[in-house]
Amino acid sequence: MKELGLENRATLSVNGLVKHFPVRRTFLEDISSLIRKNTKVVHAVDGVSFELGRNETLGLVGESGCGKTTLARTVLLLTRPTAGRITFEGKDIMALKDADLKKVRNKMQIVFQDPFSSLDPRMRTKDIVTEPLVASGAKDKNTIMKMAGEALEAVGLKSEHLDRFPHEFSGGQRQRIGIARALVTKPRLIVLDEPTSSLDASIQAQVLGLLRNLQDEFELSYLFISHNVNVVYYMSDRIAVMYMGKIVETADADDIVNKPMHLYTAALMSAVPKPNPKLRRELVEIKGEVPSPINPPSGCRYHPRCPRATGECALEEPVLVEPGRNHFVACYHPIA
Amino acid sequence: MALAAVLAGDKITPYNPYQIVLPRRLQPPSWTHPFGTDQLGRDVFSRVIIGAPIDLAIALIVVAASIAIGVSAGSIGGYCGGRADEALMRITDVFLAFPMVMLALAVSMALGPGIFQVIEALIVVWWPVYARTARAETIAVRENQYIEAARASGLSNLAIIRNHVVPNIISPLLVYGTLDLGFVILYASVLSYLGLGAQPPQPEWGKMVFDGQIFLRSAWWIPIIPGLIILIVVIGFSLFGDALRDALDPRMRK
């Protein structure tokens, strides 16, 4: 188990983060909903809280529609939160002025999923990698180039690659360029949004290994988001499970996988295909389909599909409690 | 080829294109006058060559300006969405509601005759198409993750449009533009034909066709040759446009 940061404050602290999107309708429906004051809203992220320390990886798993991608964007203020507080290295970043926000942005970077669309095909590698530096106001060309060269070397590419265009590289190499771009401003925190989901299995291991090495070398904090539970388990110290815009369970990686308390987590873990036919397990029951995020179920959002649901589950939403050491779950009938 | 003619234009006219030599009028193509002479004895060849820079200039200016205006409006509208986009769409709707020729005519008549007026009229007519195309391309480009990456780096919206959106949408627009060069010449010719553009004695190709049409039977070279030249130039531009597109795509570079 890795040594967690021993500072008093976490690198990233998120409290009650909410992000709602208005549902796009036709012009007339917009007017009618304004008059009736019932604007429909997509509850993408509905009150999420977590902490991330230095040199620590928090994995975020969930299926489509759970809100993890929106959460990634909101934490970095790429989209304005509807409510909540985000504290980075002790500062409330939503209260920062533009100039200060730019400085903070340098310390919080992101790596995207698609190695093909995350790099501008008309820009050379050196321009892609130096863009965050230029955007934050760096002027001295020599320093900028030097930092770009260092970033490329850190990800296993060579400085002669700086002049090339993205299409001259393979998928794995392009993902490395994306990582170099995230590293060039010497960040403290990197949000990784499905960084290996578009890569082949044999390349995935290379990139994951690289990410781990970089974390050790630069003491980075990772928010690792993926729908691939196997990969998240491998990379994370702690894992948070999201469902319909809420975190239903957070615990150490081993506990999430081997001792899940929430019924959804249990169902998810039993559904993950393991590369070993002897481990074919019985599925933990999960009924029906994911409901629409415009009209989430009342009370516990999982109750319509949960085999243990009772009356109270439909009435009020369960809050996160801590039945085990560092193990949080939001459920009225957790698995003991 | 047309470019060569433009550049050399002034120097290789063997005859003064404006010089009226009445005894020599209506001579068919020959060695001394490769394209013949027109009804006022002027050498057609020289007039065609001198007309080249006029038409080309019109075409280039109109297309360049239309692209510039169209791309700016279209990319901003497409990227920002919301009200700016709606406004752009409505404005272009108004312009596109009219058939282009009619609109060109109307604006041209309002502005009065003359080459510069023709240029202005055609720009007014032409830019909405580019704006629409630019907007559509921008919307496609906007979804790419490199745009998100640029925002994550802290780039302002304007910088993103300038550095990322425009370079990625410009290629099809330039191809479209080179094709249009030919069409602008056609439109300019039509306007001149109708008396709104070039004024005598300026040798503009369209005007030459108009002036020469009464001689279609007797001295066919007067209207036909400028017309053929227009055709060749239009085709030439479209081939050029294809080559340009291939050259511009960094993916095609080895």
Next chain:
Amino acid sequence: MSTDELVKVEDLRLIFETLYGTVKALSGVGLTIRKREVLGLIGESGCGKTVLGLSIIGLLPIPPGKILSGKIYFQGRNLLELSDKDMEKVRGTGITMVFQEPMTALNPVFTIGDQITESIKVRTERSPRESRPRKAAKPRLHSRSKNSWSDEVIEALKLVRIPDPQSIVHRYPHELSGGMRQRVMTAMALAAKPSLMIADEPTTALDVTTQAQVLKLMRELMEEVKTSILFISHDFGVIAEISDRVAVMYAGNIVEEASVYELFESPLHPYTQALLVSLPSIASKRKGLEAIAGEVPSLVALPPGCAFHPRCKRAKKECSIEVPKLVEVSPNHKVACFAD
């Protein structure tokens, strides 16, 4: 062909002529699918697994594709020798296919009921239609035939455990979720009671929990309908869940073939071994993964001899000269490698 063999592919060589060169999609592929089994075909992107599946069902676009040599036996007949008309009869009745993206494989302007009806019609009328409903002609439904078809349609939907089939019949594809659409596709593929169903990454676009349900369904259906499944995927976990036997592909060749337990327990080919060690899994500890050095070769520029040898730790001299053949080294376990 022995009696329990359904499909036998022999030495299939296939190329694509492209602007960039000749793509050697399949370089002498040999494969056997038995009756009533699930054969998992696993490989990374570009290894040729989809091409192989399409070749068997005859949906490969022939220019630019070109079959150089080889045979594909199905129920005793060489499919490559069949005329287009005969092949069409096989498609949709003997062999069907399920694709990855249910949204694009289902025609958005026809109801679910219409589309399933079409698959059933194919079986009974044996009219020339492609197995992909999208390109097929409009089914003619007047009130009499609507009633007489609809029972079978409902049965097909019940078979794939879709809730409330009576109302689903009238819905359009975009009204259903991804998981439901995949079930509908499976229903369509099985409505004709084929001997072989080819499934090309059918669960890749689905959520984990939905995927688990669909896989479970496929296994159950295989028993009920008595069909074989060629299950193509890049995901080892999924292959481990559903397959009876597994064939591993690399750069246009089958490099290993064994029962699923044996493949995962004692993989023999260096590629299989390296790949299994490089996979993160919740079932293994979180220690370091061993990555495979290098990249997958381009099918336009394959290395000489064994395609894997530049990345192989146990490569010998002969590996760069000759392409190893698939041989049976232990009962029912075949490997194509010199470094045994």
